[in-house]
Amino acid sequence: MERTLFLLLTCIILGVSHPxxxxxITEQPGxxxxxxxxxxxxxxxxxxxxxxxxxxSDGTLVAAWFGGTHERHEDVGIWVSRLENGAWTKPxxxxxxxxxxxxxFPCWNPVLFQQREGPLVLFFKVGPxxxxxxxxxxxxxxxGKTWHDQRRLPPQVVGPVKNKPVVLRDGTILCPSSxxxxxxxxxxxxxxxxxxxTVVGPLNDPNRLSAIQPTILRYADGRLQMLCRTTRxxxxxxxxxxxxxxxxxxxxxxxxxPNPSSxxxxxxxKDGRQxxxxxxxxxSRIPLDVAVSTDGTNWQRVMILEDxxxxxxxxxxxxxxxxxxxxxxxxxxxxxxxxxxxxxAQF
Numbered sequence: 001m002e003r004t005l006f007l008l009l010t011c012i013i014l015g016v017s018h019p020x021x022x023x024x025i026t027e028q029p030g031x032x033x034x035x036x037x038x039x040x041x042x043x044x045x046x047x048x049x050x051x052x053x054x055x056x057s058d059g060t061l062v063a064a065w066f067g068g069t070h071e072r073h074e075d076v077g078i079w080v081s082r083l084e085n086g087a088w089t090k091p092x093x094x095x096x097x098x099x100x101x102x103x104x105f106p107c108w109n110p111v112l113f114q115q116r117e118g119p120l121v122l123f124f125k126v127g128p129x130x131x132x133x134x135x136x137x138x139x140x141x142x143x144g145k146t147w148h149d150q151r152r153l154p155p156q157v158v159g160p161v162k163n164k165p166v167v168l169r170d171g172t173i174l175c176p177s178s179x180x181x182x183x184x185x186x187x188x189x190x191x192x193x194x195x196x197x198t199v200v201g202p203l204n205d206p207n208r209l210s211a212i213q214p215t216i217l218r219y220a221d222g223r224l225q226m227l228c229r230t231t232r233x234x235x236x237x238x239x240x241x242x243x244x245x246x247x248x249x250x251x252x253x254x255x256x257x258p259n260p261s262s263x264x265x266x267x268x269x270k271d272g273r274q275x276x277x278x279x280x281x282x283x284s285r286i287p288l289d290v291a292v293s294t295d296g297t298n299w300q301r302v303m304i305l306e307d308x309x310x311x312x313x314x315x316x317x318x319x320x321x322x323x324x325x326x327x328x329x330x331x332x333x334x335x336x337x338x339x340x341x342x343x344x345a346q347f
């Protein structure tokens with residue numbers, strides 16, 4: 001472990017993009033396994049993107065993503081697969097943007113959320129573009145096997161726009177969200193019952209710093225940290241902090257982490273560390289790496305998930321399950337969704 005950290009730090013200091021010990025992705029400390037949720041020769045749709053993953057109340061893993069002819073095409077719907085007996089089930093479409101026999105809109109950015117008590121919820125967006133979409137949700141009472149009651153969220157509510165909600169100490173569900181119709185702005189949506197909502201924000205002036213798709217981290221002292229995607233004009237991950245459980249936030253500022261205008265996700269580990277999955281570049285959606293931090297300011301890249309073209313490897317979703325393992329899903333060349341299992345105790 002000490003040698004690994006030494007090599008990693010040496011490579012960072014020397015400006016080497018990838019340490020020698022990471023030449024073999026699967027041999028990196030902490031890498032347990034990786035697999036495509038569906039094979040490239042048996043795709044349910046020509047294209048897919050923007051996955052999400054959750055552990056259900058009974059311990060089952062469920063993944064979802066949007067898929068269709070291509071992003072923005074009207075046939076794009078929300079697809080789901082479950083990990084059963086060590087294998088992912090055949091994907092099925094569980095929601096779409098059909099308005100009438102004559103009108104259908106594409107779907108976008110699903111987010112799975114398992115309530116402490118209650119059904120599994122799948123949030124997603126519907127509309128012709130991110131500047132015009134609205135939030136919807138559908139629920140499952142059997143851990144993602146069947147879905148029903150698709151409905152639109154209140155007009156002021158988008159729902160979690162890309163990344164998972166977090167449950168605060170008092171039971172409040174905090175949904176990280178954003179808008180794109182008047183520039184890129186981030187906000188949060190607070191609810192205790194998924195019926196009554198409080199919207200906080202926008203939290204940034206898009207004329208000063210444009211950002212979307214936040215992910216939320218928690219600290220033992222009660223603080224919350226927001227990390228956000230920015231445009232290529234800025235080329236970095238932005239951050240904000242809250243000292244009052246998401247009711248107010250500091251000004252959005254830059255971090256030392258690069259961002260090529262691509263989605264990120266992060267999770268607070270059981271041991272108190274923060275884990276981030278992101279593209280460590282200001283211009284490219286490859287490579288895809290993992291970094292960890294104890295304070296949210298100083299980050300160490302500890303693993304490479306993908307570093308080879310063609311295509312892109314992007315838009316990660318990350319959770320830690322009850323057994324302590326970390327599960328990541330991400331877009332694999334826009335052709336499949338990849339699932340990777342990590343053991344954070346090893347890095």
